[in-house]
Amino acid sequence: MEARHFSGVSVHIAWYTLARMISEDPAAIKRIQDYLTRSNVAMPIHSFQAIKPIDAREMEKEIPGFRVPISYMFLDDKPILLDYIQSREELVGSEIKHDFSNITSDDICIC
Secondary structure (H helix, E strand, C coil): CEEEEECCEEEEECHHHHHHHHCCCHHHHHHHHHHHHHCCCCCCCCEECCECCCCHHHHHHHCCCCCCCCCCCECCCCHHHHHHHHHHCCECCCCEECCCCCCCHHHCCCC
């Protein structure tokens, strides 16, 4: 498993879990193939922790060249932005964890 920072959320990529789950489900395979014609990223999210919003206008002023993305953004290759967000993050509520113990192939690529 590989952990990556994804817009302030730790994401664990576990492709073998997905492959094992769908190997006997042609409908799930078709949904994944359809999904991949529209996108090139898919990953399970094992946990989520909300943070207090950070003012995007302030980020644009304080981080040279930063513009608010119109989609998701990986932060691993943006250490200045990652440090900026981590230094200002204030946790809100409780962490939500998902162990995937109750997921089936019927839950995959349902949009």
